[in-house]
Amino acid sequence: xxxxxxxxxxxxxxxxxxxxxxxxxxxxxxxxxxxxxxxxxxxxxxxxxxxxxxxxxxxxxxxxxxxxxxxxxxxxxxxxxxxxxxxxxxxxxxxxxxxxxxxxxxxxxxxxxxxxxxxxxxxxxxxxxxxxxxxxxxxxxxxxxxxxxxxxxxxxxxxxxxxxxxxxxxxxxxxxxxxxxxxxxxxxxxxxxxxxxxxxxxxxxxxxxxxxxxxxxxxxxxxxx
Amino acid sequence: xxxxxxxxxxxxxxxxxxxxxxxxxxxxxxxxxxxxxxxxxxxxxxxxxxxxxxxxxxxxxxxxxxxxxxxxxxxxxxxxxxxxxxxxxxxxxxxxxxxxxxxxxxxxxxxxxxxxxxxxxxxxxxxxxxxxxxxxxxxxxxxxxxxxxxxxxxxxxxxxxxxxxxxxxxxxxxxxxxxxxxxxxxxxxxxxxxxxxxxxxxxxxxxxxxxxxxxxxxxxxxxxxxxxxxxxxxxxxxxxxxxxxxxxxxxxxxxxxxxxxxxxxxxxxxxxxxxxxxxxxxxxxxxxxxxxxxxxxxxxxxxxxxxxxxxxxxxxxxxxxxxxxxxxxxxxxxxxxxxxxxxxxxxxxxxxxxxxxxxxxxxxxxxxxxxxxxxxxxxxxxxxxxxxxxxxxxxxxxxxxxxxxxxxxxxxxxxxxxxxxxxxxxxxxxxxxxxxxxxxxxxxxxxxxxxxxxxxxxxxxxxxxxxxxxxxxxxxxxxxxxxxxxxxxxxxxxxxxxxxxxxxxxxxxxxxxxxxxxxxxxxxxxxxxxxxxxxxxxxxxxxxxxxxxxxxxxxxxxxxxxxxxxxxxxxxxxxxxxxxxxxxxxxxxxxxxxxxxxxxxxxxxxxxxxxxxxxxxxxxxxxxxxxxxxxxxxxxxxxxxxxxxxxxxxxxxxxxxxxxxxxxxxxxxxxxxxxxxxxxxxxxxxxxxxxxxxxxxxxxxxxxxxxxxxxxxxxxxxxxxxxxxxxxxxxxxxxxxxxxxxxxxxxxxxxxxxx
Numbered sequence: 020x021x022x023x024x025x026x027x028x029x030x031x032x033x034x035x036x037x038x039x040x041x042x043x044x045x046x047x048x049x050x051x052x053x054x055x056x057x058x059x060x061x062x063x064x065x066x067x068x069x070x071x072x073x074x075x076x077x078x079x080x081x082x083x084x085x086x087x088x089x090x091x092x093x094x095x096x097x098x099x100x101x102x103x104x105x106x107x108x109x110x111x112x113x114x115x116x117x118x119x120x121x122x123x124x125x126x127x128x129x130x131x132x133x134x135x136x137x138x139x140x141x142x143x144x145x146x147x148x149x150x151x152x153x154x155x156x157x158x159x160x161x162x163x164x165x166x167x168x169x170x171x172x173x174x175x176x177x178x179x180x181x182x183x184x185x186x187x188x189x190x191x192x193x194x195x196x197x198x199x200x201x202x203x204x205x206x207x208x209x210x211x212x213x214x215x216x217x218x219x220x221x222x223x224x225x226x227x228x229x230x231x232x233x234x235x236x237x238x239x240x241x242x243x244x
Numbered sequence: 245x246x247x248x249x250x251x252x253x254x255x256x257x258x259x260x261x262x263x264x265x266x267x268x269x270x271x272x273x274x275x276x277x278x279x280x281x282x283x284x285x286x287x288x289x290x291x292x293x294x295x296x297x298x299x300x301x302x303x304x305x306x307x308x309x310x311x312x313x314x315x316x317x318x319x320x321x322x323x324x325x326x327x328x329x330x331x332x333x334x335x336x337x338x339x340x341x342x343x344x345x346x347x348x349x350x351x352x353x354x355x356x357x358x359x360x361x362x363x364x365x366x367x368x369x370x371x372x373x374x375x376x377x378x379x380x381x382x383x384x385x386x387x388x389x390x391x392x393x394x395x396x397x398x399x400x401x402x403x404x405x406x407x408x409x410x411x412x413x414x415x416x417x418x419x420x421x422x423x424x425x426x427x428x429x430x431x432x433x434x435x436x437x438x439x440x441x442x443x444x445x446x447x448x449x450x451x452x453x454x455x456x457x458x459x460x461x462x463x464x465x466x467x468x469x470x471x472x473x474x475x476x477x478x479x480x481x482x483x484x485x486x487x488x489x490x491x492x493x494x495x496x497x498x499x500x501x502x503x504x505x506x507x508x509x510x511x512x513x514x515x516x517x518x519x520x521x522x523x524x525x526x527x528x529x530x531x532x533x534x535x536x537x538x539x540x541x542x543x544x545x546x547x548x549x550x551x552x553x554x555x556x557x558x559x560x561x562x563x564x565x566x567x568x569x570x571x572x573x574x575x576x577x578x579x580x581x582x583x584x585x586x587x588x589x590x591x592x593x594x595x596x597x598x599x600x601x602x603x604x605x606x607x608x609x610x611x612x613x614x615x616x617x618x619x620x621x622x623x624x625x626x627x628x629x630x631x632x633x634x635x636x637x638x639x640x641x642x643x644x645x646x647x648x649x650x651x652x653x654x655x656x657x658x659x660x661x662x663x664x665x666x667x668x669x670x671x672x673x674x675x676x677x678x679x680x681x682x683x684x685x686x687x688x689x690x691x692x693x694x695x696x697x698x699x700x701x702x703x704x705x706x707x708x709x710x711x712x713x714x715x716x717x718x719x720x721x722x723x724x725x726x727x728x729x730x731x732x733x734x735x736x737x738x739x740x741x742x743x744x745x746x747x748x749x750x751x752x753x754x755x756x757x758x759x760x761x762x763x764x765x766x767x768x769x770x771x772x773x774x775x776x777x778x779x780x781x782x783x784x785x786x787x788x789x790x791x792x793x794x795x796x797x798x799x800x801x802x803x804x805x806x807x808x809x810x811x812x813x814x815x816x817x818x819x820x821x822x823x824x825x826x827x828x829x830x831x832x833x834x835x836x837x838x839x840x841x842x843x844x845x846x847x848x849x850x851x852x853x854x855x856x857x858x859x860x861x862x863x864x865x866x867x868x869x870x871x872x873x874x875x876x877x878x879x880x881x882x883x884x885x886x887x888x889x890x891x892x893x894x895x896x897x898x899x900x901x902x903x904x905x906x907x908x909x910x911x912x913x914x915x916x917x918x919x920x921x922x923x924x925x926x927x928x929x930x931x932x933x934x935x936x937x938x939x940x941x942x943x944x945x946x947x948x949x950x951x952x953x954x955x956x957x958x959x960x961x962x963x964x965x966x967x968x969x970x971x972x973x974x975x976x977x978x979x980x981x982x983x984x985x986x987x988x989x990x991x992x993x994x995x996x997x998x999x
Binding site for chain 2: 067068070071072074075077078079081082083084085086087088089090091095112115116185204
């Protein structure tokens with residue numbers, strides 16, 4: 020398990036030498052950095068401009084659903100918006116006009132959509148493993164002049180999605196940026212989910228859910244692998 | 245141990261033979277594996293795991309009796325046979341009706357119970373079967389099935405192949421191809437189920453389930469075949485009834501249950517293949533060697549353990565050496581002037597299917613003389629026959645348009661009764677007759693007398709409505725170019741005007757404010773996202789939506805606000821139409837909330853088929869009326885436009901047979917004096933055809949057969965019916981009446997080839 024691995028390595032530091040200690044501290048630091056991040060939000064000007072945008076998103080979703088099951092992921096969002104850098108705060112009236120949105124903005128829109136469909140939707144934060152080649156590419160393509168991105172560290176990334184309550188305390192996890200349901204089966208390779216946290220105003224601390232074989236407590240990071 | 249494995253085709257839609265060989269080689273390194281194929285073009289014959297290749301002649305030239313005797317000898321000598329070929333397995337069931345201890349394929353009784361599409365064996369499994377119909381029902385009913393399922397349907401062959409049919413023209417084309425390929429008209433249409441595909445593959449011997457796994461597809465080929473997948477245990481809730489099913493039907497051999505899991509987690513069983521799937525070695529990679537368990541079950545010889553290499557598998561394309569004893573054949577010459585080399589089904593499987601058809605292998609022993617028609621003729625309302633009886637058609641110059649007066653009156657009356665029934669104290673439902681559907685004055689008059697409004701798309705149509713007796717305050721003006729011939733704009737106040745664009749709305753607002761134009765209701769036609777249409781205001785971008793909100797706020801207060809949407813349910817499907825209706829309610833609710841303008845009229849255009857409007861077995865109309873107050877509490881009137889549903893059955897076209905052309909002792913083609921100029925909607929839906937017996941005068945609906953009805957025009961595509969069954973008594977001069985020709989067939993008919 021990723022987080023267990025971190026603490027285990029830390030305790031072994033004095034025994035196993037400096038290299039391991041550095042790796043462990045780095046991983047711990049990465050985790051600590053994202054640990055207190057909040058799920059992204061879309062802001063509202065409190066005016067008609069943002070209300071028009073919000074109504075447009077939810078009405079469009081119903082049209083795009085095409086009469087399918089409400090548990091169908093809103094794949095159309097990724098047809099409408101490319102995945103890429105967003106700046107925050109971002110307002111509703113801006114977000115719907117952007118050509119590109121990041122995972123946080125897309126997940127925030129998806130949350131609004133799932134909720135409008137009458138589903139219980141929660142926000143999900145993920146730590147995923149990719150590769151240093153991938154994170155290096157993102158660093159360059161996201162236009163940060165080669166500066167490290169806050170959401171990447173080594174081969175790890177911070178990511179956002181949505182959890183949908185499907186009854187019996189079970190959830191499905193939707194990745195609005197990828198347009199797919201995230202596999203709950205633990206994996207430890209390219210794209211694997213290493214840790215997950217559910218959050219939302221409609222969640223009480225201590226509530227727990229089943230995601231495949233995993234049990235996830237609300238508002239707490241859960242190591243998957 | 246000697247194991248024969250047949251079915252080694254290894255193209256992009258492969259047979260499982262090579263995968264079976266790889267798995268068995270893993271478990272039984274010393275076994276002698278004999279690959280059986282019926283074409284040297286199947287590249288699997290070169291796979292290294294085969295110790296021998298038993299190459300037969302292709303199925304179309306194979307002597308089946310000799311081959312059966314040879315296989316029996318192989319089995320009697322102790323060889324095992326695992327088949328990967330569905331048709332071969334069906335043939336085995338005929339050759340070995342009681343099975344053979346060494347033949348690892350299902351017996352006839354078991355095969356019958358997994359026959360698609362019904363798959364009767366599925367009882368007890370936690371699955372559903374997607375809705376289906378046989379193509380032996382009438383074309384009229386097949387069209388109804390397609391509409392009911394929103395044209396998300398698959399036309400499936402009896403053994404293999406499925407084709408999506410998005411329109412009637414596509415359906416007819418695919419039906420012709422599949423019927424011709426498989427030598428049978430017994431195809432079926434099945435409703436599509438959206439979801440993720442997964443399979444269970446299993447091995448069983450004499451009714452005992454030996455092993456099984458679940459596989460979820462994770463990557464697909466262009467034909468939606470598995471390219472990668474993950475393998476897991478079958479959960480007990482499925483396993484227990486599966487074990488029971490296998491015992492009940494006494495299964496032997498491999499099998500694959502192909503399923504779709506929908507958004508509600510419901511599994512839909514598409515088919516049960518009587519063999520291992522092509523991805524079978526993917527399971528072995530995960531440590532679950534299902535073919536080995538079959539061999540172990542049949543022989544009692546324990547296999548070597550298959551190592552767990554991963555939980556997931558994928559495919560690659562690889563080149564392998566060709567066996568020198570089977571050098572590659574040259575490519576066939578392309579047909580003159582054609583592009584590409586035809587290499588489909590190199591082993592002659594399609595021809596084999598035809599041979600098996602002739603041997604009645606699929607009919608449980610019933611011999612067929614191949615002549616009796618299995619097709620149902622369409623049902624025709626009695627009023628059609630009554631109306632035809634009152635017309636002296638033989639005295640008419642054909643092709644002739646026939647007005648079915650009583651039928652028309654009956655349909656208008658029913659439409660009137662329906663809106664009465666649906667209306668409530670708070671919400672009035674009103675019909676509007678769409679004049680463009682058929683501008684025949686008799687129909688417009690019926691509409692007027694039945695309390696309809698007139699729906700028009702031009703000022704010329706307005707003029708026609710007024711000539712028949714409508715007043716401007718009973719007229720709805722719609723369409724993209726309604727101000728064409730502005731000089732004939734009548735005096736008076738329209739009932740409603742719906743603008744097709746924001747630009748038009750701006751202009752109309754200006755004219756209403758200046759008093760140049762009067763209308764009780766002013767509104768917009770909306771085009772919701774995900775709809776392919778050229779009409780209405782496209783609210784699929786936030787920019788246009790915001791402009792619309794701004795424009796609606798500027799509509800003069802003295803005009804009541806209204807919204808119109810129109811989609812032909814016959815084109816998009818009935819279910820989809822009702823989804824669009826609910827979608828428009830949501831958009832309207834948003835517009836009300838954002839503009840503060842209350843919507844008082846909702847005008848919904850339908851493009852309904854008569855049956856869809858009248859049947860409404862789901863009570864959709866009532867549900868819709870009940871739903872409206874939840875979204876739009878201020879709507880006081882719904883305008884319904886059932887023009888097509890009323891006009892279509894109200895007219896028919898009479899044609900006379902000019903010439904009968906025979907081939908193989910039957911009428912292959914008949915030339916008629918009608919044409920697609922009188923029946924322009926021929927490509928969009930089937931028309932019911934009535935034939936009059938000249939002796940008795942009786943009218944008989946024609947079913948499907950082998951005769952083509954050629955129109956009189958010198959146009960290649962002037963074929964007014966592709967496959968009908970003409971009575972043996974048919975002769976030159978006989979009359980055929982094409983029903984259901986009163987809507988756009990009439991209004992869009994044209995003069996052609998008349999000098």
